[in-house]
Amino acid sequence: MPRNAAPKTKKLESMNLTELRARFREVVGEETRSPNKKFLIRRIEESLAAKKRRSPSRRATATAPSAPPPAPTAPATTSAEGTQPARQRGRFAGVSLQQLQEKYREVVGRPTGSSNVSYLQWKIREAEAGRINVGPRPAREVKVREDGKRVIPLSFDAGALEALDKAWRNAGMPSRTEFFRRAIRRYLVDMGAPEVAALFAPNEDEQGPA
Template sequence: MNLTELRARFREVVGEETRSPNKTYLIRRIEESLAAKKRRSPSRRATATAPSAPPPAPAAPATTSAEGTQPARQRGRFAGMSLQQLQEKYREVVGRPTGSSNVSYLQWKIREAEAGRINVGPRPEREVKVREDGKRVIPLSFDAEALDALDKAWRDAGLPSRTRFFMRAVHRELTAMGATQAAEHFAPKAEE
């Protein structure tokens, strides 16, 4: 379980909210609470006093949670919604699709959108800076040692610049991929 799921399970089992980031603590408290509930369970006391009595039949079929140990509590307005229904509700309320399959996250995000605490609608496109010559600069980051080795390699090969090296490498890779139209944009100059 990730931290969000553990906190949700903690709230479900212990009955209180927590913001603790300590997974070990959360798991220990959940286990202690489950053990205490099991000791206090009236059906457990009844079985201890009357071992021959059959266990009481459940009133309604209980669904089990992901752990399979505790009946899942379904309450609130999202109780009967499937994952797909939650994703559709998210799309309706937040105004953009989601790829998330985390039910707790989807419920939280829908509530936050309805309360006006998050931006809704399509994400604005990032502003791309274009230089005066019409070119755009893209960020690339490399380990310093790897970049030093790369620079030595293109210099030893007689290339005029790192940019020219990247242009040739992109051209070769696009050609190998079969993207010949895109590769034409990165073709080496005639003088090379």
């Protein structure tokens, strides 16, 4: 493991979930709602490592003990319209962002809104090499209880949840579920949707201070 990997990992581990998701979006180029901090940290580190490997300065350092003398500038080609820039090399040379996104959808099997060219190129290569899962992301399974009610996942930072629980207990509410029900009902009323708000009325055995 590189000597500087541990400090980076510690810095990521010190971030809360919101900060990690923002860092994920910045580095990986995709939005995520994953509550798994280990997954987010791993993906961030993998993306950073891939970018570092592709860095021209990194490749030059790895192949030579000292910087080579600057190569002479290749003469530009000329045409009737004037001087033209030197031709780019590489598989993705001259490929537009839109074409990259279309290639991503074709190879990875799902659309992307990312405008990070390096990330798109890396993801296409990884998919072609069989190192990542391709195809549409599976829908998150919703648990259904015996009484027909559905359980939806909610994730909070540990500190925020602790403070939230303390607040509703101090207010005399009987449960966290009742707190969420009242909060949703009040917000729906403020939105001008009283009929929907009525669906979140408290159960008789959960009545508490108004």
